[in-house]
Amino acid sequence: MNVVNESPRRKELIRQAAQLFVQEGFDRTTVRMLAHEMGIKSGSLFHHFRDKQEILAAVIEEGTYNALTLARQALAECGDSPNERLHAMARAHLETLLTDRNAHVVALYEWRSLDAKAREHLSHLRDAYEELWERVIDEALAAGLIEGDRFLVSRFVMGALNWTVRWYDPEGVHKPEDLARELVSMMVSSAAT
């Protein structure tokens, strides 16, 4: 079973599970809560998923796949300058994280709840997404847009982005777009602009 050919029904169940996992955390979310959210009884849940782990794996696959897809699309549609590409990546990342506000968050914050097998299976998808980021960071470094250690800079950026889920208020004045702009301008050496 792959993320690209899930039934619409299953996709909807995964969406609802993601919401609960974000609100409560994976461990505190019971199968009874999941079933209730889905409008069925807990026994019926196991017709759709082998066990609770499989639900988590499905959510994380969905979240990472969405992030990867949106990022690729954003890069394809934006301009060629390192600045534009950096901004496009940050914006896409924040949009899957804050607007859709579900599966991608779970992918980031519950990765360690995955068992070894699921981690193995999903690591490729995750690596593909991280490679996309590394390429864009490298381009920005090569162009002198930003400075510093490749490894450290990319992790600081990911940290700043991923931590937003802890404080971002969807009802507030800022949009993901604004955050992306502000973060990129913070990183960019003023000398280079």
Added chain:
Amino acid sequence: MNVVNESPRRKELIRQAAQLFVQEGFDRTTVRMLAHEMGIKSGSLFHHFRDKQEILAAVIEEGTYNALTLARQALAECGDSPNERLHAMARAHLETLLTDRNAHVVALYEWRSLDAKAREHLSHLRDAYEELWERVIDEALAAGLIEGDRFLVSRFVMGALNWTVRWYDPEGVHKPEDLARELVSMMVSSAAT
């Protein structure tokens, strides 16, 4: 009972609990695991703590208090320039997070596992620490060392710092000191240096 006058024994138990909470997460850490780590049986644990929640609260209080203490000390010892003060705060933050590598991490990542009462009680300590940060960020903004929205900049910085626990390797080449330096130099407008 306050963090400042815990018995040495209890402090040691708190330290060991912190380690397990970081490794496994609060929910997956059982009282049996905690007791085992402390070298006693699970029943004996409740002679020292009323319940599992109280252990978490003690760890988080310890972690936040440590961070606050080290940060104050770092500010008292460093120079007066906004750059030095920013660097001192980042370094102190990373040291409690990565070197001590225990209670402060729990304070950041398991805050939401606290019940309402404990959150109420500990929020003052937490606020005191955040105010310290806000003051230093404000000074840097006022001096033109960094630019941007006060609210957003401080949260990006905290994100970059707090996310380090996810990837930092204590055996690796970088020390907390190096990370602090690199982060500050990334944020500082080159025009201002």
Added chain:
DNA sequence: GTCTATAGCGGGATAGAC
């Protein structure tokens, strides 16, 4: 202050009828 023993509960998961 630590032990053994266990109560009591809620969790994940299964079986079989419909």
Added chain:
DNA sequence: GTCTATCCCGCTATAGAC
């Protein structure tokens, strides 16, 4: 595909001896 009923387990917490 969903239901009811239930198993079985491991968890937190307690009681009372030492």
